[in-house]
Amino acid sequence: MKIAMCATEVVPFAKTGGLADVAGALPLALEKLGEEVIVIMPYYRTVKNMKQVKIEKLKEDVFYSVIGKGVKVYFLDNPGYFDRDNLYSEKTGDYPDNLDRFSYYSRRALNLLKEIKFKADILHCHDWQSALVPVYLKARYSRDPFYKDMKTVFTIHNIGYQGLFKQEEFPKLDLNWELFNMEALEYYGKINVLKGGLVFSDVINTVSSTYSREIQTKEFGFGLEGVLNKRRDSVFGIINGLDYDIWNPAKDRFIAKTFNAKSIADKAKNKEDLQKLSKLPLKKDVPLFGIVSRLAQQKGFDIIAEGIDEICRMKVQMVILGTGDQKYHDILEQMVRKYPKVISLHMKFDDALAHKIYAGSDIFLMPSHYEPCGLGQMISLRYGTIPLVFKTGGLADTVTGKNGFVFDQYNKEDLISTIKKAVSAYKDAAKWGRLIAAGMACNFSWDASGKEYIALYKKAKAK
Ligand code: ADP
Numbered sequence: 017m018k019i020a021m022c023a024t025e026v027v028p029f030a031k032t033g034g035l036a037d038v039a040g041a042l043p044l045a046l047e048k049l050g051e052e053v054i055v056i057m058p059y060y061r062t063v064k065n066m067k068q069v070k071i072e073k074l075k076e077d078v079f080y081s082v083i084g085k086g087v088k089v090y091f092l093d094n095p096g097y098f099d100r101d102n103l104y105s106e107k108t109g110d111y112p113d114n115l116d117r118f119s120y121y122s123r124r125a126l127n128l129l130k131e132i133k134f135k136a137d138i139l140h141c142h143d144w145q146s147a148l149v150p151v152y153l154k155a156r157y158s159r160d161p162f163y164k165d166m167k168t169v170f171t172i173h174n175i176g177y178q179g180l181f182k183q184e185e186f187p188k189l190d191l192n193w194e195l196f197n198m199e200a201l202e203y204y205g206k207i208n209v210l211k212g213g214l215v216f217s218d219v220i221n222t223v224s225s226t227y228s229r230e231i232q233t234k235e236f237g238f239g240l241e242g243v244l245n246k247r248r249d250s251v252f253g254i255i256n257g258l259d260y261d262i263w264n265p266a267k268d269r270f271i272a273k274t275f276n277a278k279s280i281a282d283k284a285k286n287k288e289d290l291q292k293l294s295k296l297p298l299k300k301d302v303p304l305f306g307i308v309s310r311l312a313q314q315k316g317f318d319i320i321a322e323g324i325d326e327i328c329r330m331k332v333q334m335v336i337l338g339t340g341d342q343k344y345h346d347i348l349e350q351m352v353r354k355y356p357k358v359i360s361l362h363m364k365f366d367d368a369l370a371h372k373i374y375a376g377s378d379i380f381l382m383p384s385h386y387e388p389c390g391l392g393q394m395i396s397l398r399y400g401t402i403p404l405v406f407k408t409g410g411l412a413d414t415v416t417g418k419n420g421f422v423f424d425q426y427n428k429e430d431l432i433s434t435i436k437k438a439v440s441a442y443k444d445a446a447k448w449g450r451l452i453a454a455g456m457a458c459n460f461s462w463d464a465s466g467k468e469y470i471a472l473y474k475k476a477k478a479k
Contacts, residue, residue: 038171323432336361
């Protein structure tokens with residue numbers, strides 16, 4: 017199959033979130049599985065300034081680079097739109113011309129396909145920034161034989177970001193006003209770009225199967241649950257893969273001692289290292305909880321904050337790495353002053369320390385209130401660190417009673433009682449060993465998810 021990935025951020029060129037990881041890794045997995053893939057993204061300033069990759073000029077406004085063996089990544093150049101400090105926003109908020117920028121990107125991407133004669137079977141689009149691709153394809157391009165048979169797959173990475181714009185901006189899209197209605201791009205008097213993607217694409221998916229069901233409910237749908245519900249037969253979920261080259265305890269250059277499932281005893285050296293650098297007592301028999309996260313309500317910090325005093329009074333240790341909301345910074349700092357031998361706080365973004373926490377902790381705490389996919393729990397499983405999660409989204413799909421601890425009522429009491437359960441299980445070495453073994457045996461590689469995407473593309477082709 018010929019697949020064109022339309023994504024506005026792609027690792028290693030530009031990244032603000034998980035979408036970039038997927039858009040960078042999935043094409044490589046698909047290439048390994050024998051598919052023909054190209055990627056199309058804007059030529060941002062960060063890409064222009066990259067020294068370590070080779071970028072070549074294709075034509076006046078198109079450049080390209082190669083990832084993997086032969087996946088071409090095309091960069092669409094428009095200095096007025098993309099030669100800026102950031103991708104989507106500045107300090108004062110979103111760039112005011114985002115609708116111009118990403119409608120331009122979507123049309124230019126479609127035109128490029130014909131110019132390079134890439135007659136794609138599938139256009140795989142991601143999030144609101146490329147959601148106009150399926151809209152333009154159906155509304156403007158499908159009469160052209162070159163585009164007629166192309167199908168679209170649309171992936172939602174976080175339904176909270178929808179690309180909402182004022183009605184007055186609609187003429188910029190150069191689409192018939194008929195499309196400004198409730199069944200298409202209108203949402204309560206505004207333009208909702210994401211909604212356009214959901215209505216016009218052939219197949220919709222999101223980054224875990226549970227999240228694909230959750231976004232069809234009022235609690236998690238951010239107002240688009242009705243639209244998704246109407247299309248429920250075309251909504252699917254595929255868990256993101258993990259980059260096993262980066263997250264591998266047997267080869268990790270950041271950690272004190274590498275280990276694998278067979279040499280799990282060496283994990284203890286990483287615990288000791290983590291305790292040392294976190295200035296916690298060097299105790300082997302006290303369970304060490306790790307957190308690597310944005311300090312945000314979405315990640316469960318409201319119930320953590322409510323319960324933290326009680327948790328610190330248990331026989332545990334806790335290392336937290338993260339930045340985020342000031343109110344959680346304040347609460348956690350207060351706890352560090354109160355319980356300096358129990359809790360250690362690192363308020364920064366630090367990749368090396370993140371690796372050390374995944375490797376050195378016994379339990380990984382990730383009680384997110386909602387979680388489209390989540391990486392932290394998958395990384396910790398790989399490092400023999402038992403995840404403790406709230407049953408939602410990708411957490412529900414990857415963590416079970418066999419490899420971790422799961423609670424299903426989102427409140428402080430259930431969080432605390434599950435932590436107590438984990439602390440007591442930790443005392444039973446044989447049981448703990450079984451949990452570790454089950455976690456380390458899980459496979460969240462891109463190979464597995466790549467195969468699922470191919471099956472999804474086939475479904476789209478059959479539409
Ligand atoms: P989200 O993308 O919603 O923040 P994920 O669990 O999908 O959450 O991914 C978060 C990723 O960012 C993980 O790989 C995690 O290790 C990393 N991360 C989060 N905060 C930090 C931090 N302060 N320092 C280093 N890595 C971090």
